[in-house]
Amino acid sequence: SKVQTSQKGLQRSMRGIATLLSLVLLSSISSTYANPLKVVQRISDSLQSKPRSREELKLGIAGFYDRSSKLWEEVWGEHMHHGYYVPANRTDHKQAQVDLIDEVLKWAGVEESGSRRPTKVVDVGCGIGGSSRHIARKYGATANGVTLSPYQAMRGNQLAQQQGLANRASFQVADALDMPFPSSSFDLVWSLESGEHMPDKKRFVDELFRVSMPNGRIIIVTWCHRDLSPNETSLTKKELNLLNKINRAYYLPEWCSVDDYVKILEEKGATDVKTEDWSWVIAPFWKAVIVSSLRPGSIWGLLKSGFSTQRGAYAMLLMLRGFDMGLIKFGLITCTKPK
Ligand code: SAH
Helix, strand or coil, X not given: CHHHHHHHHHHHHHHHHHHHHHHHHHXXXXXXXXXXXXXXXXXXXXXXXXXXXHHHHHHHHHHHXXXXXXXXXXXXXXXXXXXXXXXXXCCCHHHHHHHHHHHHHHHCCCCCCCCCCCCEEEEECCCCXXXXXXHHHHHCCEEEEEECCHHHHHXXXXXXXXXXXXXXXXXXXXXXXXXXXXXXXXXXXXXXXXXXXXXXXXXXXXXXXXXXXXXXXXXXXXXXECCCCCCCCCCCXXXXXXXXXXXXXHCCCCCCEHHHHHHHHHHCCCEEEEEEECHHHHHHHHHHHHHHCCCHHHHHHHHHHCHHHXXXXXXXXXXXXXXXXXXXXXXXXXXXCCC
16 A cells, blocks of 8 residues: 555656646747747647548658657667666666666566577667667677668667677668568567557567567567456547547557457467566656656757657657556567467
């Protein structure tokens, strides 16, 4: 109950910070425009619109990351994902992000040494390649990353060069739903916070399986909606409404639950299927992102970065609300491809 009380306190303070941030953010965003009300209206209108088509989504994702990755890297470094907050009060956020990778690998039972350690890794939805380079270094493996964003692929390769990993980590623009790799190519298939962008989860899992070697390990860490209870057939209207707004801001298609992933994996005959909800592990992250966005440098960066990044910043508040109401889950899913 002590944990619950402190969780509640944390949620309250997150809400407080969220409100504060929305005011600061909106006023800072609006100062770049003549009429503040117009900007608020513009963000709010744009979050109401209809879902995007597949093609619009793909172009949107590429453009969104082309435009926002530089700012993210300046503020947060090379990892574009949540941090590992155990204990909850840790303050080295970049280290927390690296730890998340290590803790997920440990959770999934990936061996650190010996003949079963990973040697060939694919990083599906790789951002600027933070996971790939970390994993390549950690296991002495080679890594191939795919992203829809040409900027990210270029930057990923540049960083690999700078870090002396050019011969072992490489990045290219490609669609995760149709990867340019032969079947059975990798012994570790890694997808960290990219599954939520995939408009066809079944096809996504099919591709992860296809490029995995038999007996290879597949790890998906992704935003999901809560599992439905047996007497429910869908989320509530209010929940769907919130997700739709987040989808507009972050270029996401319809969401699914961890249960939905498990169903797909079981149909494929996956072995060692294991899942876990780590929402509590990452909870302090959004607070930290929001606090970081209040730094003068970040605000200045945001002002220069254009509408879709600004809207993305605003949508952090919606994410916070989604986690808070138990709608959004930080899902871990792993399995092995059958021999
Ligand atoms: N895994 C990275 C980046 C997460 S951001 C990290 O943790 O640092 C989400 C990434 O998914 C972006 O790089 C985006 O380009 C990629 N992505 C989204 N949809 C994709 C698709 N269909 N094919 C390939 N990459 C995709």
